[in-house]
Amino acid sequence: MESEDSTRSLNFIEQKIEADIAAGKHSGQVHTRFPPEPNGYLHIGHAKAICVSFGLAQKYGGKTNLRFDDTNPEKESVEYVNAIREDIAWLGFEWNGGEFYTSDYFQQLFDFACKLIGKGLAYVDDQSAEQIASQKGAPGTPGTNSPFRERTPEENLRLFEEMKAGQCQEGERVLRAKIDMGHDNMLLRDPVIYRVKFVEHHRTGNDWVIYPMYDFAHGQSDSIERISHSLCSLEFENHRPLYNWFIRALDIYPSEQTEFARLNLNYTIMSKRKLLRLVEEGVVDGWDDPRMPTISGLRRRGYTPESIRLFADRIGVAKRNNTIDVSLLEWSLRDDLNRRAPRVMAVLNPIRLVVLNYPEGQTEMLITVNNPEDEAAGTREIPFGRVLWIEADDFRVDVNKKWFRLAPGRMVRLKSAYIVEYVDHIEDEHGNVTEVHVNYIPNSRSGQDTSGVKPKGTLHWVAADQAEEAEVRLYDRLFREASPEADGDFMDALNPNSLKILKGCKVEPSLSTAEVGTIFQFTRLGYFNLDSKYSTPGSPVFNRAVTLKDGWKG
């Protein structure tokens, strides 16, 4: 897919990989990993990271591991593990290197820590978190050594064993790497690498009461799995020296970390904590609300895996911070769906259209193509009769020359059917048009039109007698501000009109057998799919994934 143009330029990671392969580094193999913490749902930002790590391994004939980075049992759960697995698989990636858990390595990591202690490179500190923090110093100001820094390896080993055995309270003691309290990089000022937590872990239960910190787990896990290219986001740049320090001190497989810029999208928030707030405060209908940037939300909305991969491909990979326009995401979906979504007709805001010169009680079946972009999609039959539903927006009384739709004195084509000409219309007491009367031109039938009439506008429609009722949900962006987090509370930037529910919509009869997962183009309206949560047999609910691009400026 992405290799169809082999002359395409490489991003900086591809360049590094190709240089590594050429130099025979890591035996010329590419082995990546995707390491989520199972403490929340994956979002479109993760999708980029997934496409990068899995995609690069794929491109270079390598493998990718899925590794759950589960070193903090307080926040993690099996529910998240399962959701993450489902989302990655749905995106179309296979963790062909295997599925792993950092918690699988708890014993090995413990042994690594003992090795460090033995080399005099780690010590048990009895101070409180506050004391340790105050000794850190500040950027530009060196820290001060802990009074426990010079304990002997024997004493440290004994105390560390005690920590492991549950003989220390939480916060009583920690294990720290012994590096340099004056280092320019704050992370190297004797970082805490093990802490006591009497918390049940979703996989190891109560086997452990000490848990390794991220920095003491991640690089070593990469190394254990013989990951060649460990790709992560820019925020970990400052961790790389530590990552390398542990690998060198332990003398283990030299995995290498490379950082790239994470995805930012305008009109969107990406922070797990803030997304959680939307869910908890009921602003949205769960993690998979179709307005959420989560993968499950995008899926329910009608996004396809292909469109998300295409998007990831288009935004590229680099080291500078970026904010991508959501319109690129939307374009990716349209581009994918335009090629393969079956076209159907649906009327969202129906008014009656009566064809006065069409025989009462008569119905005829008309042939229409399923997808003009794809001949192989074939054709289907749709019923036509004297009374139809058309869109209220498609009729107006006062119009100018840029109006192509129906109006007094105007003719329009009914899609795949006949050309009709305005006769008169009925308004209710508020002046709203409720019914339009037309005559049809019998020899203007689609495909066998000998009328010679060329109306500018084509309307979608549904035969009233055969129409099915449906609910349709129209979504708009969740935030009205391009940068919802820029100033003040992001909750203030919420778009109050992000969801509009339409009831009593009329859809063509073929939609009665629609299934979740098939995404349709409602002609002239956009792409829609059956909502996986609220649809029931007999009362379908459709989500609008994205509108069609609207070139009409009238």
Add this chain to the structure above:
RNA sequence: UCCCCGAUGGUGUAAUGGUAACACACCGGUUUUUGGUGCCGUUUUUCCAGGUUCGAGUCCUGGUCGGGGAACCA
């Protein structure tokens, strides 16, 4: 205040010392039984100052601006 990273149209990404290009967005034209799609085109770009070089977006020096960095989170 110290360390790390970055800076190319409106937004992203390329150009690997040799004509600044591609996509999205925007605007216009054209095709069209979807005001969709397709096709064609317009507009808009190398942070600043020096230096090296026949030649600098690219290399060097200095600056400016932006991002990240001190959790017993990942």
